[in-house]
Amino acid sequence: MKIAVCVKQVPDSWAEKKMVGGVLDRENVDAVLNDLDEYAVEEALRIAEAHGGNEEGGPHTVTVISMGPERATEAVRKALSMGANGAILVSDAALAGSDALATSAVLAKVISDGGYDIVICGTESTDARMSVVPAMLSARLGWAQLTFASKVVVDPAGKVSITRVTEAGVDEISAAFPVVVSVVEKINEPRYPSFKGIMAAKKKTIEQKDLAAVGVAAQSAWSQVKDATPRPPREAGLKVNDEGSGGEALATFLAEKKLI
């Protein structure tokens, strides 16, 4: 099987984020591999390992695909050190400020050219928080959409079955290759890269491509930020120590605020 994993480099969740000229200022914050994408990498590796492995010369390969600035190689390298075989990183100045539609167009082209059987995404990037790229990929590629999976079962002969969990309930869904999967964080526990894995990742190839090499034109974002204003930070309010009447104080607060 040829498996692809889409990973994004995002600003560290703890970092203070700012908008500059209508887009997120990515220059001045620490960047990490989107933590929800680690589950996607882990699941890809587990699928390969369950059916003979992705070692050199093994029957399966796991390829990391990412779109982002050149320094996204750090995030990609982390996925490689977990055990993926190789990576494709699409970087191009014309991609700065891309929206999900533009991103999915680029990723879809790279995926369809690679001839994969399964592409696995996280459910959400912690910066954009849209949860739309996997569905867009499925629509663009014309592949089955198996998203929000808490369990993935692969029959290497060409079928994938998942358990989808969302607020709408639990569904059992299946489809034939090729498929787009996204995984929720309950699905597995991502491995830490081993020392051996980190050393091996240094030798793995990250194929860097610009838009011309991918063969798509840059698409401008189809939605525009008109303005962005910081909101006053939430101030901590009154804090009382429970010395036997904390519950009453709480009730009084709710009554004063007319919340009861």
Next chain:
Amino acid sequence: MSTVLILADFSGDHATKTTAELATAAARIGSVSAVVLAPAGKGAALAATVNQGPISNVIVIESNDFASHGVAAVADALAGVVKDKSPAALLIASHAFGKEVAARVAVLTESGIITDAVDVAADATATQLVFGGSTTVHSQVSQGTPIITVRPNSIDADVSAASPAIENATAAISDIAKKATIASSQPPVKGGRPELTEANIVVSGGRGTDGNFSAVEAFADLLGAAVGASRAATDAGWYPHSHQVGQTGKTVSPQLYVACGISGAIQHRAGMQTSKTIVVVNKDPEAPLFDIADFGVIGDLFNVLPQATAAVAAKKG
């Protein structure tokens, strides 16, 4: 007047309050048509529950493909209606299903998309709270039909009675949309409590409950609140995953959020920090959630909650 489409939102056999919220926002832009996608034979019954809010007409499409193929089939049908009506905007509820439907319709109709709006203006400008609620953003779609997903519970719904005209339509569902097949579906387990994302008040419990949610539930029931949980509580199996609040659970924005025995990890805050009023009960004075609480009680939830329950009951008389 131009038409604005909304995708009617259902829980079981009934349109949700979110449907009225979507209609309220959409009515600022134009005349509202609600799209009802129903299993064969169920269209009229479902459409009859779309009876609140400024809705002029209901477009009913029946097909068993919606239940068998899910998101992709729904998106195909909805994209067909968009192409047919050329609406001024399409509004959809911002939950996992709604966002995925919106994503596919955006691709199919070559339209821009904005997710998680908390407000929508007459010119289809959407307001979003980004970066954990620290920044307010106004955005507009510049290509195709503006497709906007709106967070439940963010818009004051006009719930006046509606008696919309009913229009029956058909949908062409592509072979691509039928590639994934749903073998079985289990609806979420429903208790007698309000829906988490629709509730005005949410009372949540975390690891500090040690698996005993009775004090949290008793307080919630007195307040008519929904019950939420941190991931530590859902992971431990103390409460169903469908009640998890946070980055990988639900985003809630109620009038009042009461967090009990929850430390306030960034992933939990991501799902609740835009709540209007936040109350925290935690025995650790250093718990980070206190930093964003309007009112905090440093104490044991098993003492504080029963006392608060009794005191609120007394005040309510």
